[in-house]
Amino acid sequence: MARLTIRNICKSFGSGFAVNDVSLDVENGELVCLLGPSGSGKSTLLRMIGGFERPSAGEILIDGRDITHLPPERRPTGMVFQSHALWTHWTVFDNIAFGLKLRRLPRADIREKVEQALAMVGLADYGQRMTTQLSGGQQQRVALARSLVLEPKILLLDEPFASLDQHLRERLRDEVKDIQSRLGITTLFVTHGQDEALALADRIVVMRDGVMEQVAPPDVIYRAPQTEFVAGFIGSMNFLRADVEDGVARHDDLTLPLPIADGPVILGIRPEAMSLTPSERPRAGKVHRLIDFGTHKLIDIDLTDGTRIKCMAGPDARAPRGLRVELGVSAFHAFRDGRQVYQTTSDLEATERSMSHA
Numbered sequence: 277m278a279r280l281t282i283r284n285i286c287k288s289f290g291s292g293f294a295v296n297d298v299s300l301d302v303e304n305g306e307l308v309c310l311l312g313p314s315g316s317g318k319s320t321l322l323r324m325i326g327g328f329e330r331p332s333a334g335e336i337l338i339d340g341r342d343i344t345h346l347p348p349e350r351r352p353t354g355m356v357f358q359s360h361a362l363w364t365h366w367t368v369f370d371n372i373a374f375g376l377k378l379r380r381l382p383r384a385d386i387r388e389k390v391e392q393a394l395a396m397v398g399l400a401d402y403g404q405r406m407t408t409q410l411s412g413g414q415q416q417r418v419a420l421a422r423s424l425v426l427e428p429k430i431l432l433l434d435e436p437f438a439s440l441d442q443h444l445r446e447r448l449r450d451e452v453k454d455i456q457s458r459l460g461i462t463t464l465f466v467t468h469g470q471d472e473a474l475a476l477a478d479r480i481v482v483m484r485d486g487v488m489e490q491v492a493p494p495d496v497i498y499r500a501p502q503t504e505f506v507a508g509f510i511g512s513m514n515f516l517r518a519d520v521e522d523g524v525a526r527h528d529d530l531t532l533p534l535p536i537a538d539g540p541v542i543l544g545i546r547p548e549a550m551s552l553t554p555s556e557r558p559r560a561g562k563v564h565r566l567i568d569f570g571t572h573k574l575i576d577i578d579l580t581d582g583t584r585i586k587c588m589a590g591p592d593a594r595a596p597r598g599l600r601v602e603l604g605v606s607a608f609h610a611f612r613d614g615r616q617v618y619q620t621t622s623d624l625e626a627t628e629r630s631m632s633h634a
């Protein structure tokens with residue numbers, strides 16, 4: 277168990293910053309997901325923590341000890357990469373034992389630790405196989421065991437399941453979460469999959485262009501996105517352009533009370549916060565199509581200003597194509613210049629509740 281402190285860390289490649297002045301504290305046993313689009317600096321940040329990239333500025337501390345300039349092998353970190361880089365001419369056992377042999381542990385200790393690590397990742401009987409005889413998911417498990425066996429204080433995972441199919445990815449994700457919470461190991465997990473981050477993380481760091489847009493538990497990120505970017509990146513969000521006048525936001529298809537200064541605004545409304553009722557108005561929004569997901573339905577609506585939005589409805593909902601509808605809204609966010617300037621109390625209450633549990 278360890279505490280990780282990142283202070284004002286920067287990394288520039290040539291003229292641009294891949295990571296720009298990032299500061300973050302990760303608590304003992306916490307699992308933090310770095311989430312963001314391709315090129316947002318997630319891997320660079322992780323690689324600096326692991327010692328595979330030299331920061332241009334800033335400090336990295338583990339339990340208060342400055343490790344900024346130590347090489348990877350002298351850091352108490354273990355890293356699992358997207359491509360597992362196992363030694364293909366060695367057995368699974370030898371792959372996992374390698375780091376322990378470098379540390380010159382007695383053979384009996386090595387055997388015991390490797391067997392424990394294999395059991396932990398569900399490969400107890402696979403020690404004598406060659407790594408080429410394993411599936412992609414099993415190879416990633418070996419990569420994980422190879423890191424865990426060294427008992428790192430901090431585990432760093434860089435999109436470890438990106439190359440696996442969805443089903444296997446979900447299974448391994450759950451297994452990693454189980455192992456991580458059982459061992460209580462402080463973990464950073466890079467992903468560009470929002471589902472993965474929402475399912476795994478104690479806290480999510482949303483990154484964009486090398487900076488942190490928001491750092492918060494998953495439900496806070498979902499319910500109280502601080503920027504328009506975070507709102508659009510996590511979950512599904514409908515964005516509507518509206519104008520505020522005298523505390524009311526007006527859009528062709530929607531009017532909402534909005535106690536902020538007059539002027540243009542972007543409204544953000546989740547599909548599950550929208551409801552529909554049939555309309556008599558000839559210029560009301562119109563059903564484009566309905567997709568049945570079994571547990572719920574998703575209805576695409578074409579609004580009069582040409583925007584297409586999504587509305588979530590129950591499994592029995594019906595909405596024939598072309599039906600005119602009025603929109604109802606139970607919760608929404610408002611953004612100006614990319615920043616959140618207002619959100620409804622129902623969302624705020626949910627956020628405050630979850631923060632008081634954190």
Ligand SMILES: Nc1ncnc2c1ncn2[C@@H]1O[C@H](COP(=O)(O)OP(=O)(O)OP(=O)(O)O)[C@@H](O)[C@H]1O
Pocket residue numbers: 289293294312313314315316317318319320321468
């Ligand atoms: N060795 C390098 N030399 C030059 N530029 C680099 C290098 N490594 C990363 N970059 C640049 O730094 C930026 C951040 O890259 P990084 O790999 O950290 O992003 P990422 O969020 O992990 O993306 P992905 O999800 O695609 O892996 C990108 O613009 C990338 O092109």
